[in-house]
Amino acid sequence: xxxxxxxxxxTKDLTIRFGGHLAVxxxxxxxxxxxxxxxxxxxxxxxxxxxxxxxxxxxPTEGKVFLKGKDVTSLxxxxxxxxxxxxxxxxxxVFLSLTVLENVRLxxxxxxxxxxxxxxxxxxxxxxxxxxxxxxxxxxxDTKWNVPASGxxxxxxxxxxxxxxxxxxxxxxxxxxxxxxxALEEVPSILExxxxxxxxxxxxxxxxxxxxDVLMALSDSIAVLHEGRLIADDTPEAxxxxxxxxxAYFGGGRARG
Amino acid sequence: MNPVQQFRLEEKGVRFRNxxxxxxxxxxxxxxxxxxxxxxxEVLDVVLKIIIFSALVASYDVxxxxxxIVSLGHVLYFGIGCxxxxxxMGNLGWISYGHLALAxxxxxxxxxxxxxxxxxxSLRIRAIFFAxxxxxxxxxxxxxxxxxxxxTGGDDGIxxxxxxxxxxDYSIGHFLGIELTGRILSYFLILLICxxxxxxxxxxxxxxxxxxxxxxxxxxxxxxxxxxxxxxFQVIASSFxxxxxxxxxxxxxxxxxxVSPDSSLSVSIMxxxxxxVIVGGMGTLYGGIFGAAFLMVTRAFLPKLQxxxxxxxxxxxxxxxxxERWLFYFGLLFIIIVYFFPKGIVGTVQEFFSKxxxx
Numbered sequence: 001x002x003x004x005x006x007x008x009x010x011t012k013d014l015t016i017r018f019g020g021h022l023a024v025x026x027x028x029x030x031x032x033x034x035x036x037x038x039x040x041x042x043x044x045x046x047x048x049x050x051x052x053x054x055x056x057x058x059x060p061t062e063g064k065v066f067l068k069g070k071d072v073t074s075l076x077x078x079x080x081x082x083x084x085x086x087x088x089x090x091x092x093x094v095f096l097s098l099t100v101l102e103n104v105r106l107x108x109x110x111x112x113x114x115x116x117x118x119x120x121x122x123x124x125x126x127x128x129x130x131x132x133x134x135x136x137x138x139x140x141x142d143t144k145w146n147v148p149a150s151g152x153x154x155x156x157x158x159x160x161x162x163x164x165x166x167x168x169x170x171x172x173x174x175x176x177x178x179x180x181x182x183a184l185e186e187v188p189s190i191l192e193x194x195x196x197x198x199x200x201x202x203x204x205x206x207x208x209x210x211x212x213d214v215l216m217a218l219s220d221s222i223a224v225l226h227e228g229r230l231i232a233d234d235t236p237e238a239x240x241x242x243x244x245x246x247x248a249y250f251g252g253g254r255a256r257g
Numbered sequence: 258m259n260p261v262q263q264f265r266l267e268e269k270g271v272r273f274r275n276x277x278x279x280x281x282x283x284x285x286x287x288x289x290x291x292x293x294x295x296x297x298x299e300v301l302d303v304v305l306k307i308i309i310f311s312a313l314v315a316s317y318d319v320x321x322x323x324x325x326i327v328s329l330g331h332v333l334y335f336g337i338g339c340x341x342x343x344x345x346m347g348n349l350g351w352i353s354y355g356h357l358a359l360a361x362x363x364x365x366x367x368x369x370x371x372x373x374x375x376x377x378x379s380l381r382i383r384a385i386f387f388a389x390x391x392x393x394x395x396x397x398x399x400x401x402x403x404x405x406x407x408x409t410g411g412d413d414g415i416x417x418x419x420x421x422x423x424x425x426d427y428s429i430g431h432f433l434g435i436e437l438t439g440r441i442l443s444y445f446l447i448l449l450i451c452x453x454x455x456x457x458x459x460x461x462x463x464x465x466x467x468x469x470x471x472x473x474x475x476x477x478x479x480x481x482x483x484x485x486x487x488x489x490f491q492v493i494a495s496s497f498x499x500x501x502x503x504x505x506x507x508x509x510x511x512x513x514x515x516v517s518p519d520s521s522l523s524v525s526i527m528x529x530x531x532x533x534v535i536v537g538g539m540g541t542l543y544g545g546i547f548g549a550a551f552l553m554v555t556r557a558f559l560p561k562l563q564x565x566x567x568x569x570x571x572x573x574x575x576x577x578x579x580x581e582r583w584l585f586y587f588g589l590l591f592i593i594i595v596y597f598f599p600k601g602i603v604g605t606v607q608e609f610f611s612k613x614x615x616x
Contacts, residue, residue, distance in 0.1 A: 055482070081484035089482075095475040101261060106472050109465055110484040118466035118493070123265060125465070133261045145261060168483065 008033040008068055008204050009085075009172055014053055015062035023049045025228040026063065033171070036198045036205045038215040041225035042249060047208040048090055050225065051176055054206070055087040056080045067172070081110070086170035090177045090208075092157045094164065096150040100141055103149055103160055104132035107167035132167060139163045139193060155186030162193060173197070175207040194218060212249070216240065224248070284546065288448055292441050293433050303557045305444055307549045309509050312451040314533040314545035315458050316501035322539030323462050324494040325474030327384055329527060330391030333398050334368040334499040336522035338506025340402065340409060341367070343516035347417030348408060354420050357511075364503040372499035376492035395522065402518045414517025419443070423511065447508045454501050458542055461497060470494050474540075536594055538601020547602045555590060559583040 007030035014027045024046040031037050039047050052058040054065055056077035064073045072080055081087075095103050108128050109115065123129070136142040139159040144152065149160060158178060165173055178194070179187050197203060198218060209215055215222060215236065222239045224232040226248040232239050239245055258266075272278065291304045317331045341364035345356050371394075379390040402409045409415065418424060419439070423446070427439035435441065461467055472480045473487045480487050510516050519525075529552060537548025566580035598605040 057478075076481075076486075078481050078484050078486045081482060087482060089479075093476060093479045093482075095472050095479065097475050098471060102468070106468060106480075107483050109468070114465045115469065115485065116466060116489075116493070118461050118464040118497070120465070121460065121463050122465045122468050123463075126262070126265070129261050129265070130259065133259050142260075146264065164483070 005033050006069060007031055007066075009054065009206065010066040010069075011050075011054065011063065012066070013063035014050065014060050014065065016049060016053060016058060017061045022228050024053065024060075024225075027225070027228075027230045028063075029223055029230065029233065031172075031204060031206060033204050034201050035220040036207070036218055038207045038209055038219040038222045039225060040209055040212055040215065040222060040249070043210060044227075045225040046228040047210075047225055048176055051087065051174055051206075051208055055085055055174055081168060081170065084171040085174065086165050086168035086172065087174035088161045088165045088176055088178065090180055092154065092161060092181075094149045094157055094160050097148055099146055099148055100136065100152065100160055101129060101132050101145040104135050104163050104167045105129055107164045108132055111167075111169055135163050135167050138166065138196075140189065153183075153186075155182045155190075158182055158186075158190060159193070162190070166197070170203075172204045172206065175205065177208055177210070179209070179211070191218070212240075285452070289445075292444055293435055296435070298440075299557070301440075301444065303553050305447060305512055306509075307546070307553045308448055308451050309505050309512065310530070310533060310549035310553065311546040312454045312458075312508075313502055313505040314530055314537065314549055315455060315542045316498040316505065317530050318534055318537075318539060318542055318545055319458060319462060319470075319498040319501075320495055321534060322541065322544075323467065323474060324470040324491055325477075326380070326491055326495065327388040328391040328495065329388045330393070330395035331498070331502055332522060332524075332527045332530060333391070333395040334372065334502035335506035335509070335526070336395075336398060336402070336518075337368050337371075338364040338503035338508075339510040339516040339521035341503070342507045342510035343410075343415040343417060344408060346419060346510075347415035347516075348410070352418055352420045357420060357423075361504060361507050364507050365500045368499040368503035369496050372496040373492060376495045380488055380491045380495070392524075395524070395527065399518050399522045399524075402522055410517070412518060414515055414520070416515045419511060419514060425514070443511055447512060450504065450508055454504055455542070458501060462542060466490060466493060471540075532591070534601075536591070536598075536601060538598070538604030538607075541601065541603040541607065544601045544603040551590075551594070551602070555587050559587055562586070 009031040011027055011029045014024060015022070016024045027050060039050065041047050049058065053060050056072075056075060060073065064071055066072065067080070067083055067085060072083065075083070095106070098106070105128050108131050109125075112125075112128070114125060133142060133145060136145055139162055141156060141159055141163060144156065149157065152160060162175070162178060165175070179190055182190065194205070195218060198205060207215070219236050221234060222232075222236050223230060224239060224242070224245045231248060232242045232245050234242070288304065288308060292301060295301060313335055317328070320326050320328050320331065341360045342357065345351050345360040375390060375394060379387045403412050405411075421427065422429070422439060422442050424439045427442070429437045431437070462470070469480065469485050469490050472483070472485070473490060477487055506521065509521065513520070533545065533548030533552050535548070536551050537544025537546065560583045562583055563577065563580045566576050570576045594602070600608060
């Protein structure tokens with residue numbers, strides 16, 4: 001693949017060991033800006049662990065993570081979010097007792113310079129609520145803005161998660177299995193949403209998934225992890241024809257392991 | 258205009274017409290008129306302690322109910338406030354308004370600095386560690402206050418006089434049928450200070466910082482992933498609450514004109530504060546008032562049950578013996594409240610009404 005821009009995210013020999021277990025093994029990956037890249041692999045391939053090292057929840061045993069050429073390996077997750085890496089989580093991870101609008105508003109607030117203001121009412125920053133409402137419209141949750149997040153269905157909570165991620169306005173979006181645990185009829189609306197975000201071409205999207213069919217149409221490129229190692233990184237067509245991937249992904253893995 | 262803006266506008270429109278607003282006015286009116294309604298000092302004493310403990314419990318609620326941090330040493334700052342006034346007025350004998358104000362400022366400064374240091378040092382690590390460290394600091398202060406006899410008066414504590422209009426023997430004459438003594442004026446001064454503290458706390462929890470605190474309570478890792486350095490926010494919350502507790506402590510000293518380790522720094526006060534927060538409702542602020550009222554009123558009047566029963570049923574030994582066990586009834590009441598109001602009095606009532614409104 002030709003790369004007109006330098007990569008926005010780059011990992012070099014990223015490795016993490018849990019005790020004796022090598023969860024991610026020297027993965028070097030380059031993600032060009034404004035592209036949609038998926039990371040796939042069977043369960044336990046190290047996808048989420050790899051994600052956690054990019055967003056900062058885990059520190060790698062070895063190797064480095066670069067954001068726009070800057071080494072961010074030793075920075076905390078909060079700082080990385082401020083620098084432009086936002087992420088959603090595989091297990092739904094929203095503020096359950098707060099309203100849907102407040103969940104999104106808090107994400108917007110973190111991007112503004114009012115974080116440490118403790119003398120004004122938060123409602124006096126009304127533009128934050130208006131922005132949050134606009135984002136809720138995008139994910140079709142606007143009618144539920146005043147409901148506590150605990151009152152949403154699982155699928156709606158996943159949408160809220162994406163809304164929070166969009167509200168962070170980070171250049172990079174890390175989506176960890178956005179359709180996980182969702183009812184089948186809810187999946188298309190999430191895919192439609194992802195397509196819309198992709199078509200605007202102002203974000204770099206990195207997505208972890210283990211349902212391959214979800215990604216074929218959306219992804220610009222697909223990286224395949226297997227037992228912690230990167231075994232392919234190519235266009236969707238090429239990856240689906242890759243023999244090693246087929247073996248690893250469609251049952252060959254057990255015979256090898 | 259989008260539905261959110263419309264909703265906020267409507268909310269603003271009924272700001273002075275909703276039942277909560279009237280309840281607040283009623284509550285304030287009750288506190289203001291208490292000295293005129295009840296002549297007995299005993300009642301006044303109980304009501305004033307309710308006021309002070311409301312502020313103290315609400316400040317604890319900022320940490321526990323709004324931020325989700327467990328501190329077991331919050332009363333330490335209350336004690337700092339008490340001793341600051343006690344040492345200035347009693348030990349040093351600098352009885353003037355200026356020095357009283359200085360004592361307040363020093364209490365706030367010492368509490369603020371100490372809580373920031375404790376927070377920086379122990380909030381980084383797991384929550385249980387913070388609870389243990391704060392408890393240890395409070396115990397340490399308790400021992401210090403009972404050992405440093407030359408400064409704190411040891412276990413005997415310090416009795417002191419207050420300047421000018423706050424002095425016991427001061428009187429400016431009669432008003433609405435009661436004599437406005439130094440006591441009554443102290444009552445109103447403390448009511449005013451505690452009201453200001455309450456307004457400060459309400460503003461604090463409804464500020465951008467306050468909202469972040471609630472997100473930390475709900476889900477700290479998520480809050481971090483939004484880009485908030487949650488640790489700094491926790492330090493801010495704990496030091497803000499500590500300063501409020503210090504002022505409440507200074508007010509307490511003004512009222513009782515006496516400080517001792519047992520009355521201002523002991524673990525049993527901490528337990529009272531915990532009980533009050535649980536009874537009143539965590540994460541509500543106003544719960545503090547009801548929690549404090551429940552505990553103070555039952556504490557003050559349950560022991561009198563014996564006298565009451567004795568006068569109604571004279572010569573029934575069984576009744577007399579049953580009425581002696583007031584602590585038992587207190588425990589029973591506490592269990593009933595926790596059972597029927599799982600989110601505390603205010604929390605459960607709020608939930609009930611918000612459910613009714615949406616359904």
